[in-house]
Amino acid sequence: MSIPPSKSELPRRLDARKLAQREQKLSGTVPLAQLERLKAAVESVEEGVQADLEFARDLHGHFTVTGHLHGAVTLLCQRCLQPMPVPVEGEFHWGIVWSEERGKALPKDLDPVIQDSDELELYEVLEDEILLNLPMVAYHDEECVASEHFHAGEESAGEDEQRENPFKVLEQLKGSSGKS
Ligand SMILES: [Zn+2]
Structure with a gap:
């Protein structure tokens, strides 16, 4: 079963554990208005970040989220200093944990993401992810x-x-x- 691509907003917060138990799939956007840190890091951001997420439990019982995201930002070309649109793509494989301590015990292929209350701050975590995938510099071809x-x-x-x-x-x- 696949979910058609949708422009609907992702929930700001969610219980990753519950969604992992249900093996839920989510697809949607982090709205532009919620991307303050990303806006501060680049010249401009024209649209929200689109993400697909797949919640699951692996064979060892870890709560995992596998997914990818894409967005589009504008950076300044480091040669001519004119704005240029840059696509940003990212793949991720999170292991949801409840403390930093537990995060250290995760296998290497899982990036620890801490949900220390009833709900995970999904927008924040996805914004972290896109910031990690920003190119450091941009040049026109x-x-x-x-x-x-x-x-x-x-x-x-x-x-x-x-x-x-x-x-x-x-x-x-x-x-x-x-x-x-
Ligand atoms: Zn240029």
């Missing part, structure tokens, strides 16, 4: 510094032309050596 003044004014048209015609970029490079 193409030579962007030389073409920067080239597509000022005709932004998107300039970008397409640049992609189609690499010689144009070379011309630009040559042209910019004798900068006015």
Whole structure:
């Protein structure tokens, strides 16, 4: 049985133990408004983070959550300092524990996630996860510094032309050596 992709919001908190016993699957988003730490870490965030989670108990009785998430953020290109959209993907395999002590006893392939009350702060844990998967730096694929003044004014048209015609970029490079 598979759950169709959905844009519905994930619960902010949930009892991971109960969901693991039911082998529940969840799919949904962490809403944009709840991603304050992520917003502080990047240039901007345009949409909520989408995540799929599968709760289960493994053969040793560990409470596990396996899943992946994806989001899209805007970082500054470290070459031209212009904003660039960057997709962020992450896979995770959590072992839900009730104390740090228990976390240390988990097998290495499980990342300990502590639920120290009745409910797990799901948004916080997922935000941690996406922060871990952020690229440290971002660069445009193409030579962007030389073409920067080239597509000022005709932004998107300039970008397409640049992609189609690499010689144009070379011309630009040559042209910019004798900068006015
Ligand atoms: Zn750039």
